[in-house]
Amino acid sequence: MTLRRLHVLVTGTSSDAHTWNLMYLQLALEEAGHDVTNLGPCVPDGLLTETCVRLRPDTLVISSVNGHGHTDAARAAAAVRYDPRHDAMPIIVGGLLGTAGDPNADHTPALEAAGVTAVLEKDDLPKLMRLLAEIRAAAPAAAATAAAATPAAAAGRELEGAR
Ligand code: B12
Numbered sequence: 001m002t003l004r005r006l007h008v009l010v011t012g013t014s015s016d017a018h019t020w021n022l023m024y025l026q027l028a029l030e031e032a033g034h035d036v037t038n039l040g041p042c043v044p045d046g047l048l049t050e051t052c053v054r055l056r057p058d059t060l061v062i063s064s065v066n067g068h069g070h071t072d073a074a075r076a077a078a079a080v081r082y083d084p085r086h087d088a089m090p091i092i093v094g095g096l097l098g099t100a101g102d103p104n105a106d107h108t109p110a111l112e113a114a115g116v117t118a119v120l121e122k123d124d125l126p127k128l129m130r131l132l133a134e135i136r137a138a139a140p141a142a143a144a145t146a147a148a149a150t151p152a153a154a155a156g157r158e159l160e161g162a163r
Contacts, residue, residue: 006034006136009057011048012041013064013072021063021095029061032129034136045079052080052089059135061128062093062116069097070107074114081115090135092128094120 010025012018019041026038037055039048052060060080062073073093080086093116097103108119120127 002141003136004139004141006058006132006139007037007055008034008059008061008132009037009039009051009055010061010063011039011043011076013062013066013069013076014042014044015068015072016064016066017041018065021065025061025063028125028129029132032132034132043076045076048076049079049083052086053083056085057089058139059132060089060091062091063095064093065096065122067096067099067103069093069095070103070111073097073116074107074111077111077115090117090131091115092118092120092131094124094128095122 008029010022010029012022022038022040026036029036037051037057039051062069062076064073077091077093080089080091093111094104097107097111097119104119104121111119118131
């Protein structure tokens, strides 16, 4: 059985202008054999939810490092979860989600309540890869879903065209 490639949607949050975290994640995920659509920084919740509806990614990865991630990502996740078509889509959040205390751990309960599947620390890239490997193993095999190899490429072309 050939495992199909996952289509991972990587996004920054609405207030977060940092870019290299997103580029880093995209390159690491692609190196691990996933197809990635990278929405970039400062993504409004409306664009994120609309993109999830249009592209139906296998997993959403939200990255934030500016300190507002705990509120921005909770709001974004709740907006995505509002549509029941995304009930089964894992939402993974990570980066530097606040500025005080142990922010990612402290805000995990509220983020999970908003619909986030997993909150990772900024050094948790290996854990992100393990989670995605589990999601990939549980996804339908490649033969039945040959077309699934192309959504990221198609999405890339579409996003390029929209610029
Ligand atoms: C460059 C930079 C900027 C640039 C960004 C330019 C750009 N186009 O990207 C500019 C000048 C715009 C900027 C602005 C601000 N910044 Co700034 N910035 C940085 C800086 C110096 C480097 C960030 C970077 O590019 N790193 C390289 C990338 C590859 O690494 P990374 O971002 O850390 O991401 C890694 C991990 O976090 C992790 N990761 C990220 N997301 C995820 C998700 C998952 C699921 C996982 C597993 C891992 C993961 O993986 C990445 C690779 O290891 C950092 C300090 C630093 N040395 O890290 C501050 C920093 C991120 N900025 C900070 C702040 C506060 C701001 C401002 C609010 C400052 C201000 N008062 O205006 C604004 C916010 C603007 C906004 N609207 O978001 C703080 C955040 C504080 C916090 N969260 O505790 C930092 C940490 C500086 C500091 N020590 O105070 N910034």
